[in-house]
Amino acid sequence: MTVRVRIAPSPTGNLHIGTARTAVFNWLFARHHGGKFILRIEDTDLERSRPEYTENILEGLRWLGLNWDEGPFFQSQRLDLYKQAVEKLLAQGLAYRCYTTSEELEALREAQKAKGEAPRYDNRHRNLTPEQEAAFKAEGRSFVIRFKIEDEREIVWNDLVRGKMSWRGSDLGGDMVIARASEAGVGQPLYNFVVVVDDIDMQITHIIRGEDHIANTAKQILLYEALGAKIPEFAHSPLILNMEGRKLSKRDGVTSISDFKKLGFTSEGLVNYMTLLGWSPLDSTQEIFTLESAAKDFGFERVNKAGAKFDWAKLDWLNSQYIHHTPVDKLTDLLIPYWEEAGFKFEGGRERAWLEKLVALIAPSLTRLKDAVEQSQLFFSDTVEFSEEAVKQLQQEGSAAALQSILTALDNQEKLDEASAQEIIKQVVKAQNVKKGLVMRSLRAGLTGDVHGPDLIQSWLLLNQIGLDRSRLNQAITAGS
Numbered sequence: 001m002t003v004r005v006r007i008a009p010s011p012t013g014n015l016h017i018g019t020a021r022t023a024v025f026n027w028l029f030a031r032h033h034g035g036k037f038i039l040r041i042e043d044t045d046l047e048r049s050r051p052e053y054t055e056n057i058l059e060g061l062r063w064l065g066l067n068w069d070e071g072p073f074f075q076s077q078r079l080d081l082y083k084q085a086v087e088k089l090l091a092q093g094l095a096y097r098c099y100t101t102s103e104e105l106e107a108l109r110e111a112q113k114a115k116g117e118a119p120r121y122d123n124r125h126r127n128l129t130p131e132q133e134a135a136f137k138a139e140g141r142s143f144v145i146r147f148k149i150e151d152e153r154e155i156v157w158n159d160l161v162r163g164k165m166s167w168r169g170s171d172l173g174g175d176m177v178i179a180r181a182s183e184a185g186v187g188q189p190l191y192n193f194v195v196v197v198d199d200i201d202m203q204i205t206h207i208i209r210g211e212d213h214i215a216n217t218a219k220q221i222l223l224y225e226a227l228g229a230k231i232p233e234f235a236h237s238p239l240i241l242n243m244e245g246r247k248l249s250k251r252d253g254v255t256s257i258s259d260f261k262k263l264g265f266t267s268e269g270l271v272n273y274m275t276l277l278g279w280s281p282l283d284s285t286q287e288i289f290t291l292e293s294a295a296k297d298f299g300f301e302r303v304n305k306a307g308a309k310f311d312w313a314k315l316d317w318l319n320s321q322y323i324h325h326t327p328v329d330k331l332t333d334l335l336i337p338y339w340e341e342a343g344f345k346f347e348g349g350r351e352r353a354w355l356e357k358l359v360a361l362i363a364p365s366l367t368r369l370k371d372a373v374e375q376s377q378l379f380f381s382d383t384v385e386f387s388e389e390a391v392k393q394l395q396q397e398g399s400a401a402a403l404q405s406i407l408t409a410l411d412n413q414e415k416l417d418e419a420s421a422q423e424i425i426k427q428v429v430k431a432q433n434v435k436k437g438l439v440m441r442s443l444r445a446g447l448t449g450d451v452h453g454p455d456l457i458q459s460w461l462l463l464n465q466i467g468l469d470r471s472r473l474n475q476a477i478t479a480g481s
């Protein structure tokens with residue numbers, strides 16, 4: 001048997017972290033078994049589906065490296081298939097037309113509520129005579145198609161994550177609607193039904209999805225039986241929870257993959273983190289791995305039943321590991337879009353070789369790619385803002401004279417490099433008879449406007465190469481006076 005799995009996102013929003021994590025598990029399972037990973041866009045909800053969301057989903061999956069083997073298939077283009085399946089169930093007497101009005105359903109719900117019962121459809125139109133149907137039609141009532149669910153049925157499956165699962169037909173809310181009303185006959189088919197028709201048609205062997213679909217699985221198994229198809233395996237993965245232990249939702253802020261990208265997470269760091277959300281590798285101390293290496297190990301034995309808490313600190317740590325191991329040229333490519341987004345201009349000597357030196361300088365202190373904006377701000381603006389501490393430093397006795405002396409030395413220096421920069425500092429210390437620390441701290445405060453930051457000599461060289469060091473030092477002398 002060839003393993004065939006699928007991810008079936010609904011394009012009613014951007015690619016959500018939960019859907020993406022489900023995609024990761026599907027991808028890993030397919031690759032582990034040398035099977036196929038299929039992408040199906042569930043766009044039957046015409047009102048809420050949008051092409052830009054589909055675009056966002058495809059882009060997000062590609063960015064994460066979750067390449068698919070077949071698709072994308074669009075449910076909106078497969079309506080004939082669903083209608084045929086509805087007709088088949090109607091012809092076999094496994095489904096029927098229900099003419100109950102929304103007012104009648106509401107009254108039914110109210111009555112059930114009054115008796116303290118769970119709301120359910122009472123199957124009242126299951127056995128209408130042709131005369132009764134004709135009478136409802138004559139009244140102008142529209143209908144939905146309902147699939148019969150026997151109350152006494154027990155539905156059992158062996159979930160690959162959760163073990164034996166068992167549901168009673170009576171817990172499924174009565175005969176279920178599988179298609180909405182339509183003037184022209186069978187109208188819009190509904191989620192639980194089209195999923196099964198598609199999964200049968202696409203020969204899906206394993207259905208791997210979030211545990212919020214468990215109740216759907218019970219209904220879907222009945223549909224597989226009715227459609228005469230083999231029932232696939234099911235694996236319901238744990239939900240992603242926030243740190244308070246509640247299901248991660250829009251209220252938690254960032255939940256879509258494109259937002260994580262905007263915040264500066266690398267695709268490798270994020271996908272690595274998502275893999276660990278509910279799964280652990282054979283060697284449970286191993287935290288950093290590629291999708292390919294995780295695929296070698298992947299199986300449901302080590303998928304947790306309990307919800308997986310989303311831990312920003314861990315994600316940040318993993319992301320920083322990826323950033324710190326990315327070669328400078330590649331990292332430069334990754335950072336340029338964030339600088340562009342911040343409005344930084346690559347002019348006045350800020351060419352590629354200079355950018356790469358800047359990247360090498362700041363890389364060790366980056367946790368997220370976006371941190372590069374703040375950390376390199378001073379290299380992209382002509383003037384500098386001095387922090388309070390920097391001003392204090394510049395006001396120290398001997399500071400202005402030391403900076404003036406550096407300026408003079410610079411006038412006599414053709415090309416500044418590491419050795420000549422060190423030499424200038426040494427000469428100034430000697431000539432001014434001050435401590436080296438004072439010169440260094442004043443130079444840092446003058447050039448960067450701050451008392452902390454990356455390597456001072458490298459920062460100076462970078463500013464010198466874009467002709468900003470002299471003007472900064474002049475500005476600093478004024479600020480300190």
Ligand code: GLU
Pocket residue numbers: 007008009010019042195208209213
């Ligand atoms: N469209 C459904 C969702 O986005 C797919 C569920 C399934 O995998 O069957 O939740």
